Amino acid sequence: MPDHSEMEVLVAARDWKLASHGVALATVVKTWGSSPRPAGSHLAVRDDGFFLGSVSGGCVESAVVEEALDVMKSGHCKVLEFGVTNERAWEVGLACGGTVRIFVEPLQ
């Protein structure tokens, strides 16, 4: 599964942690309908808001980064869902009409 670019995201997450940054990892765990990134896609988020990788091709990244920063602080993992039926669809959602479930966890 992991292509070269996916591995780069995981390596970056490890390196940030080694450099004493707070780090959270977001992973697409399930998709319904058409959604741009398959299950297993990663987004690594650093405590200064910098991120690498992609979980939706750009549609929901900013919301995921926000949640990832919370997860870093709380230390607790979280499952997010985005799609057209989501109440936040007016703010962030997938224009393609798909739904995506994303697992966000702190790197500890």
Added chain:
Amino acid sequence: MKTGTLEKVLADVEAKRPIVLATDLETGEQRLLRRGNGDSEFERANVERALRVDTCITTDAEGAPQVFYQPFNPPLRMILVGAVHIAQPLSAMATLTGYEVTIVDPRESFAATERFPGVALNLEWPDEALEALSLDERCAVVTLTHDPKLDDPALQVALRSDAFFIGCLGSKKTHASRLRRLEKAGFSESELARIKGPVGLPIGSRSPAEIAVSVLAQVTETLRKP
């Protein structure tokens, strides 16, 4: 995720050892599982399927904890037999697509670094080269020389391996005679049916780069829609 778990995943990927990361989506608890590992028959089957199909699986049986299985398979490899013109765009495109490319050609004038900067070149005879590469189910083999002396020994090794893709460049006519030769060498019809020949999707390619697109498209189709 524990940093130690991430380190182990990265080390296994580096060492080309297939592994599955199992995550309990409620608790966040994670385990690393190899083929044959797992708490139940159901879990062992999920691990096997995730690795074989190279796809993530989320269990969603009611009442049971949701578990996400993510496989980390060894890198895809593409072995090109023949350091010919079309191998230049094909090796570049395959590298971009995530394949580790090796070009096999015992002819020194063909397999010259100047023609293939940055690509692994193997100047052994194709059967020896392919034996040494230990082909597995993450490998695609494409013969490009049109020369039976080079293509056939490579195909004989590829056909005895688990390579997910075996393709041969050449016309329908040369492919028919290739199949006859391999049949004489003892390969059955069903074994020979694995060979894609003439290799590539029929998209009307003309230039070497366009032919490379059609070959890579067929390799991708075979990998993703087996």
